[in-house]
Amino acid sequence: MRGRRRRDAAGCLRCTYSNVVLYSRSVRRVQIxxxxxxxxxxxxxxxxxxxxxxxxxxxxxxxxxxxxxEVDEDPWEVLDGMFDGGEPIDDIDQVIYGDRR
Structure with a gap:
C-alpha cells in the first residue's frame, strides 16, 4: 500500500493511501x-x-x-497414427456382417 502525506489548509497532517489492484485479461466480473x-x-x-x-x-x-x-498438447494427438498400416477395406459391410446379408 502506498501512502502520501501532506498538510491541509488548516495545517493538519493528512495521509492518503491507495490500493492498486491489477487483474489479468482473464479476470471476469461476476455478480453473486x-x-x-x-x-x-x-x-x-x-x-x-x-x-x-x-x-x-x-x-x-x-x-x-x-x-x-493446462495441457501443452492435444490429448487426441496420442491416437494419431494408431490405426496406420494394415490392409484397406473395400467392403466394410462384408467385414462387419460377413455372409449374413
Whole structure:
C-alpha cells in the first residue's frame, strides 16, 4: 500500500493511501447473491485481513475448486497414427456382417 502525506489548509497532517489492484485479461466480473449474515461475516474477515470481500471470495473458490493444469498438447494427438498400416477395406459391410446379408 502506498501512502502520501501532506498538510491541509488548516495545517493538519493528512495521509492518503491507495490500493492498486491489477487483474489479468482473464479476470471476469461476476455478480453473486449471498445472505446478509454471510455478507457480514465476509465484511468482518475482510477488515481483519485488510483485504476486500471479493478477494476473500476468490480465495475461497480457488481453495474449493483447484484449477486444472493446462495441457501443452492435444490429448487426441496420442491416437494419431494408431490405426496406420494394415490392409484397406473395400467392403466394410462384408467385414462387419460377413455372409449374413
Amino acid at each position: 447473491y449471498i445472505d446478509e449474515p454471510l455478507d457480514d461475516a465476509l465484511e468482518l474477515e475482510a477488515q481483519r485481513r485488510g483485504t476486500s470481500k471479493a478477494a476473500l471470495i476468490r480465495l475461497a473458490v480457488a481453495d474449493r475448486f483447484p484449477r486444472v493444469p
